[in-house]
Amino acid sequence: MPLGVVVRKTPGVTRWAKWNWSAVAVLPGAAPAHWLELRHEGEAVEYHATTLTLTLWATDSEAYLANLSDSCPSVYVVMRDEGTDAPLNMLLLTASPYEGQDYADNGEDIVEKVPMPEGLVAWVRDFALTHHEHEAFVKRRRDNERVDLKQDGKGDARIRQTSDVYRAPNRGLV
Known part of the structure; x- marks a missing residue:
């Protein structure tokens, strides 16, 4: 389903960031757009940044159900500042909170949680x-084999060693 991404630009609150960019809404069934200005209120401006396709996968149905069980079901918008002509590059839309978390973990991407409209829910x-x-x-069952009773001094049994790993190091006397 094509979803338009609405991004709001507001003045930054620190001297290091002149502008604060955040995704605030999605528009189901939106036409293609490229940073089309929607609304201007003082210094705050809202743009229809782009239209991306939301693709649902049958294997992610558990993640979608987890998202829908949240108090506010959301679409996750993944953005990246790549220094191109557009302020932000829109990478992906997903309804999976697990996939959104994966993108948030890498530190390069900006992941915004945007409320889903009723029809999209x-x-x-x-x-x-x-x-x-x-x-x-x-539930996995543990076998009853006791592996802690045998100490042969060889360390890890998977690694071939010819001598005791706990021996004192050999001093090379010259």
């Missing part, structure tokens, strides 16, 4: 419920 819910397959929890 229904679309994602229908998709997730259609494709979700419940996976039963299987």
